[in-house]
Structures are given as structure tokens and as C-alpha cells.
Amino acid sequence: MRQTFILFPILILLFSSCEGDDAMDPILIEEEFSIDLFFSEYVEGTSFNKALEIANFTGETIDLEASGYSIRKQSNGEGNWMGELILTGSILNEEVFVIGNESSTEPDLLNSAQQLKSGAPMDFNGNDAIGLFKDDVLIDVIGVLDEVEDYGKDVTLRRVTEITEPSAIFNSGEWEAFEVDDFSGLGSHSLQ
Numbered sequence: 622m623r624q625t626f627i628l629f630p631i632l633i634l635l636f637s638s639c640e641g642d643d644a645m646d647p648i649l650i651e652e653e654f655s656i657d658l659f660f661s662e663y664v665e666g667t668s669f670n671k672a673l674e675i676a677n678f679t680g681e682t683i684d685l686e687a688s689g690y691s692i693r694k695q696s697n698g699e700g701n702w703m704g705e706l707i708l709t710g711s712i713l714n715e716e717v718f719v720i721g722n723e724s725s726t727e728p729d730l731l732n733s734a735q736q737l738k739s740g741a742p743m744d745f746n747g748n749d750a751i752g753l754f755k756d757d758v759l760i761d762v763i764g765v766l767d768e769v770e771d772y773g774k775d776v777t778l779r780r781v782t783e784i785t786e787p788s789a790i791f792n793s794g795e796w797e798a799f800e801v802d803d804f805s806g807l808g809s810h811s812l813q
């Protein structure tokens with residue numbers, strides 16, 4: 622019993638010394654970071670000029686393959702997710718990772734890409750929803766599932782700088798459109 626009486630006032634002292642110290646509050650620190658990776662750019666250009674960009678604002682370097690990230694598409698607004706591309710490499714905090722279509726002949730696109738892939742899922746042409754998956758769970762999407770109409774043909778789409786989180790539901794208002802074959806934004810992304 623004597624030991625309990627001695628410990629109790631020490632614990633009160635420890636707790637009261639932590640209170641009011643905002644720099645130590647883990648919730649405040651966490652709020653400055655994204656919960657996960659998200660798509661930051663979509664390039665649906667002429668020929669094989671297709672690319673996707675993923676941004677990391679989680680506060681940590683992420684090993685894409687070890688963390689289970691992949692990209693799939695739904696072809697022409699029909700059927701299941703297909704064409705899984707397992708992402709490999711790592712992505713530093715506040716950096717982006719670009720996946721390009723390997724058949725592109727555009728140097729600006731190819732030089733900005735960390736990973737290249739020909740065919741699915743990098744053969745999207747405007748009416749194919751593109752999903753970012755983590756451990757087989759959809760965390761972010763470009764385009765509307767089960768919608769056969771074009772949502773993004775002959776266009777470059779960049780996520781607006783106010784968006785800091787992925788979303789499994791597509792919202793076209795989160796994206797700004799640029800001219801076809803505009804590759805100038807590939808390789809970087811900033812938040813507001």
C-alpha cells in the first residue's frame with residue numbers, strides 16, 4: 622500500500638506537466654498531413670501519351686510495393702476493375718510518382734515517369750475509370766464507375782490545390798482541365 626500512495630502523486634505531476642504543451646499534442650501534428658496518397662494528375666493525350674501522377678503529403682516516405690499500392694481501370698464503363706499494375710519504388714513526402722505509358726514517344730512524359738507500363742491500365746482513353754488501390758481497397762478514383770460516356774478524353778486534368786486527401790468517389794469539381802498533350806505539370810504537385 623505504501624508504494625501506491627507514493628506513486629499516485631508522481632503520476633499526477635507527470636500528467637499535469639504534459640497538459641497545455643501544444644507542441645506535444647499528437648492530434649495537432651497529425652492534422653497537417655494527408656491520410657493517404659492521392660492522384661494529382663491525369664494525362665489523356667494523343668496516341669500513347671498517357672500518364673498518371675500520385676502525390677504524397679502523408680509526412681512519410683512510402684515504399685509503394687511494400688505498402689500494397691496498385692492501379693487498375695474499369696474498361697469503357699463496364700465490368701470489373703482490371704489490368705492491375707503493382708506500383709514499385711518509393712515516394713518521398715511532398716513528392717510525386719509518375720506512371721507513364723511505355724509506348725509514348727513524348728520525351729517530356731517519359732522523362733518524368735518513375736514507372737512505365739504499356740497496355741492496361743495505362744491505355745485509358747477517356748471513358749475508363751482509374752482506381753488507386755491499397756491492399757486491394759479502392760482509395761482514390763478518376764472517372765465515374767459504370768459510366769460509358771467520356772469524362773476525360775484528350776485532356777490533362779490536375780487536382781486542385783485545395784484537395785489534400787484521396788476519395789473513392791469521383792468529383793469533377795476537384796479537377797482542373799488543361800489542353801491535350803500538356804505534360805508541363807508532370808513531376809510536381811503543391812497544395813494551397
Ligand SMILES: [Ca+2]
Pocket residue numbers: 696697745746747748749
Ligand atoms: Ca476506353
Ligand SMILES: [Ca+2]
Pocket residue numbers: 661662674717779806807808809810
Ligand atoms: Ca503534377
